[in-house]
Every structure is written in C-alpha cells, then in structure tokens.
Amino acid sequence: MIEVGATLPEATFSLLKDGEMINPHSNNLFAGKKVVVFAVPGAFTPTCSQAHLPGYVALADKIKAKGVDDIICLSVNDAFVMDAWGKSANAEHVTMLADGNAQFTQAIGLDMDTDSFGGIRSQRYSMLVDDGTVVALNLEDPGRFEVSDAETMLKSL
Structure with a gap:
C-alpha cells in the first residue's frame, strides 16, 4: 500500500473533457502541482453521492484557496459514468477521473474486491499530492466515512 512520502506510480486515466475522451497520464495530472485526490468505491453510490x-x-x-491546483475525484468506473455523476452533482470545480481498469488503484495497493457489488473497486480515501509525492493519506476503515471528507482535508491544508 502506498504511504506518505512515496511517489505516485505512472498510470493512464480516462476523462471526458468538453465531450471528448482524453487519457491523461499521471505526470500530466500531478507533476509540478499540488493536488487533492479523493477516491470512492463507486459513482452514484449512497455515501459517495450524498x-x-x-x-x-x-x-x-x-x-483551492489554500494553494491546491486541482481536486480529483477518482473511481474505478468509466469516464462516461464519472462525467454524468459530476454533472449531476454540479462538480464543475472537481476533475472526475476514471480509473476504469483499476490500473492506478491496484498499483497503489488501495483496491478492494467487492464481489457482487461491482468487482475490483477503490477503497475510500483522500490524499494530498505535491509534485507527484504523497504528502498526506487519509484511508477509511471498511464501511466508514470519517477521515477522507473534504472538511478533514481542508483542516489539514
């Protein structure tokens, strides 16, 4: 499992931007930037959506006023689902990033097998990444939502 001080692995993601599919690489997303990433088990699921x-x-x-360049919502879903979810939640200031095949999620060791729920998904967490290095990691215990929320992240900035 990834830890504070570790460098994020190279990965390619999917993202719908202005109706067009793009595949940003981790270097494009994190190099030279301060980024908050929060990951959810699935788009449109109850705790994630509510x-x-x-x-x-x-x-x-x-x-962002604390010097954060981007806020990324990451899920093991496809880019179309992430885009629809972002639109339904008025998330125009959040990058809705798809890790469709769980490449990144598995590479950082934060995957989980939900079996009948949806297969391989991401654990719930938030992290602060500075120039590709993990500065803070808030990993939830299974079934919990206590440390990866936006308020906790804001207080830690």
Missing part, C-alpha cells in the same frame, strides 16, 4: 463528492464540491473554492 456526502463524499458533495463535500468537495461545497468546499472546492476554500480548498
């Missing part, structure tokens, strides 16, 4: 994403949407301006 609390996790809305918290970051509501506090996006305050988080």
Whole structure:
C-alpha cells in the first residue's frame, strides 16, 4: 500500500473533457502541482453521492484557496459514468477521473474486491499530492466515512 512520502506510480486515466475522451497520464495530472485526490468505491453510490463528492464540491473554492491546483475525484468506473455523476452533482470545480481498469488503484495497493457489488473497486480515501509525492493519506476503515471528507482535508491544508 502506498504511504506518505512515496511517489505516485505512472498510470493512464480516462476523462471526458468538453465531450471528448482524453487519457491523461499521471505526470500530466500531478507533476509540478499540488493536488487533492479523493477516491470512492463507486459513482452514484449512497455515501459517495450524498456526502463524499458533495463535500468537495461545497468546499472546492476554500480548498483551492489554500494553494491546491486541482481536486480529483477518482473511481474505478468509466469516464462516461464519472462525467454524468459530476454533472449531476454540479462538480464543475472537481476533475472526475476514471480509473476504469483499476490500473492506478491496484498499483497503489488501495483496491478492494467487492464481489457482487461491482468487482475490483477503490477503497475510500483522500490524499494530498505535491509534485507527484504523497504528502498526506487519509484511508477509511471498511464501511466508514470519517477521515477522507473534504472538511478533514481542508483542516489539514
């Protein structure tokens, strides 16, 4: 499992931007930037839709005012689902990033097998990344939502 002080692995993601599919690489997303990443087990799922994403949407301006260049919501879903979820949540200040094949999630060791729920998914966490290096990692215990929320991240900035 990735730890504070580690460098993020190279990975390619999917993202719908202005209706067009792009595949940003981890270097494009993190190099020379201060980025908040929060990951969810699945788009449109209850805790993710009612609390996790809305918290970051509501506090996006305050988080970015602390010198954060981007806020990324990451999920093992496809880019079309992530785009639709972002639009439904008015998440225009959050990058809705798809790790469709769980390449990144598995590379950092934060994957979990949800079996009948959806197979391989991401554990719930938030992290602060500075120039590709993990500065803070807030990993939730299974079934919990206590440390990866936007308010906790904002307080730690």
